[in-house]
Amino acid sequence: LDMKEKGESSMDGLLKEEDGIAAHFRYDPIKHTYVTFGTSFPDLVSQTTRVCLYELDADTFKPSNVIDRDAFDQQEHSPMTTSASSTLEQPKFFLNLPGVVLIHDFILTENYVVFTWVKAALDPFRTMKALLGFGAISGTMAIPEDSETVLLLIPRSMMAGSDLRPIDFTDDGNICIDALADDRITRIELPFSFNFHFGNGYETRASNGDRQLIFDMMRTSEDKDFDFAIHSSNNSNKPVWETLQPEDVPVGDMTRHIVNLDMKQLQEDPIVLCEQSPEFPAVPRHVSSRPHRYTYTLATNKKTPSHLSKPMWGAHSAITKIDATTPGKYETWSFDSDEFVGEPTMVRKQGADPDKEDACYVMTTVSKVSTGTTDIAIMDVEGEGALERGPVCRLRLPEFLPYSALHGAFHEGVVYDFD
Numbered sequence: 211l212d213m214k215e216k217g218e219s220s221m222d223g224l225l226k227e228e229d230g231i232a233a234h235f236r237y238d239p240i241k242h243t244y245v246t247f248g249t250s251f252p253d254l255v256s257q258t259t260r261v262c263l264y265e266l267d268a269d270t271f272k273p274s275n276v277i278d279r280d281a282f283d284q285q286e287h288s289p290m291t292t293s294a295s296s297t298l299e300q301p302k303f304f305l306n307l308p309g310v311v312l313i314h315d316f317i318l319t320e321n322y323v324v325f326t327w328v329k330a331a332l333d334p335f336r337t338m339k340a341l342l343g344f345g346a347i348s349g350t351m352a353i354p355e356d357s358e359t360v361l362l363l364i365p366r367s368m369m370a371g372s373d374l375r376p377i378d379f380t381d382d383g384n385i386c387i388d389a390l391a392d393d394r395i396t397r398i399e400l401p402f403s404f405n406f407h408f409g410n411g412y413e414t415r416a417s418n419g420d421r422q423l424i425f426d427m428m429r430t431s432e433d434k435d436f437d438f439a440i441h442s443s444n445n446s447n448k449p450v451w452e453t454l455q456p457e458d459v460p461v462g463d464m465t466r467h468i469v470n471l472d473m474k475q476l477q478e479d480p481i482v483l484c485e486q487s488p489e490f491p492a493v494p495r496h497v498s499s500r501p502h503r504y505t506y507t508l509a510t511n512k513k514t515p516s517h518l519s520k521p522m523w524g525a526h527s528a529i530t531k532i533d534a535t536t537p538g539k540y541e542t543w544s545f546d547s548d549e550f551v552g553e554p555t556m557v558r559k560q561g562a563d564p565d566k567e568d569a570c571y572v573m574t575t576v577s578k579v580s581t582g583t584t585d586i587a588i589m590d591v592e593g594e595g596a597l598e599r600g601p602v603c604r605l606r607l608p609e610f611l612p613y614s615a616l617h618g619a620f621h622e623g624v625v626y627d628f629d
Contacts, residue, residue, distance in 0.1 A: 221271060229262065234407075236318035237498040243267060243274045245318050245366075251310065257332060259311040261389075263303045263323060263369055273300055301379070303369050305362075305389040310351055317411035317425045318499045322363045322396075324411060324425065327389070328404055329357045359403055361469065362389055363396035363423070398474055400467065403429045409464065409491040409505045410498060413471070421471040426505060426534065427480075428489055430462050464488045464507065466534060484532045484540050486510055490553040494570050504568050505532045506554045506591065511544045525550055529572060529589065531597045541597040543589065548580045551587075552611070559592070568592050576604065577611055584611040 225231060230248040237244055248262045267274045309329040317324035330351040337350040367373060368387070373394060378385050389395055409426030416422050465480040488507035508526035528544040529551060545551060552575035562569035572589045587601040 234315045237495050239496055257310050259307045261305040302384045304386040307389050314406045315408050317408050319411050319413045325362045327360045327362055359400045361398040405429050410493045410502050412501050423469040426466050428464055462487045481537050483537050492554045492556050494556045506572050531591055543597050543600050549576050549578045551576055582610045
């Protein structure tokens with residue numbers, strides 16, 4: 211196992227020095243593309259956030275939506291001249307949002323890229339500490355009392371160059387859209403909550419024919435006093451793990467939201483599917499952005515230790531299979547109390563029946579702190595009760611991985627020759 215860092219990557223020229231890219235990629239099984247984004251803060255004085263959207267071919271990771279800049283010039287849709295446009299690169303698609311916005315994940319559906327927007331502000335004292343190296347950047351942000359949670363639906367057609375206007379183009383030839391003012395972007399207010407991660411999302415139609423957006427959210431907190439850095443207000447010289455109390459950590463849940471796209475409003479109150487502090491959700495790639503039944507997550511141990519005051523509180527040492535058709539129905543496999551698991555990775559079984567959504571294996575890393583060892587655990591989740599039979603195998607890694615095995619991926623057909 212090679213644990214050496216490979217250094218920074220420009221993704222074959224896609225990213226410039228000032229660009230970033232998110233840890234989350236969403237797969238479109240129809241177009242065979244990945245969609246992702248990157249955030250930057252071009253103006254910290256006015257506290258503005260810029261989000262850049264990318265759609266990439268799933269095999270080459272080259273941009274799949276190529277906007278024909280010359281076509282815009284010829285139709286007088288672009289402020290650039292033909293001679294200037296021919297020397298510029300493929301334009302980037304940006305969204306502008308007011309405030310310092312912490313966006314970590316998003317939803318992909320057939321027609322939309324979907325974000326939740328929660329306005330935050332920088333705390334001057336914490337920002338100075340972070341700049342001097344005495345704090346985390348995440349701990350510099352706070353949520354104002356007047357903040358709200360807004361769902362932003364960006365049409366994917368705009369990313370492909372459809373329905374663009376001359377005003378969308380900037381002087382440097384890129385595309386920049388005001389996400390809170392543009393009439394092509396749908397904005398829907400949700401009950402206030404903060405989340406890092408989403409499960410899956412998809413579009414469908416209700417029995418009366420109305421268009422619906424259905425998505426699952428891992429709610430971290432419904433409290434506007436939520437501490438982004440978890441106990442960043444600790445002023446002692448002790449590390450956070452020696453001072454953190456159970457009451458300092460919010461107990462999360464997984465909720466299903468049903469949005470009426472025609473009425474542009476939440477159709478009903480969020481439905482709680484699981485309260486076992488689920489996080490780092492995963493679904494099989496073939497149902498990404500499509501209707502699905504099961505979501506696989508990390509969770510707290512099935513039995514909460516008696517000395518903890520909060521039910522379902524604790525570090526993630528279990529895997530769950532959550533059934534969206536029945537709120538509160540889910541299977542759990544809990545590892546030992548000194549074992550902590552990494553984000554689940556889905557692997558579709560070879561030759562799986564297309565009608566069996568759960569014909570998959572779940573892979574995760576299991577770090578056992580008492581022995582300083584890490585295994586890869588593989589669990590068969592096909593059929594009711596399969597997960598609760600535990601791993602079908604555990605493979606010891608030659609290196610110990612601390613509890614930071616996040617955002618892994620399985621790529622079908624990739625084989626390494628270790629000889």
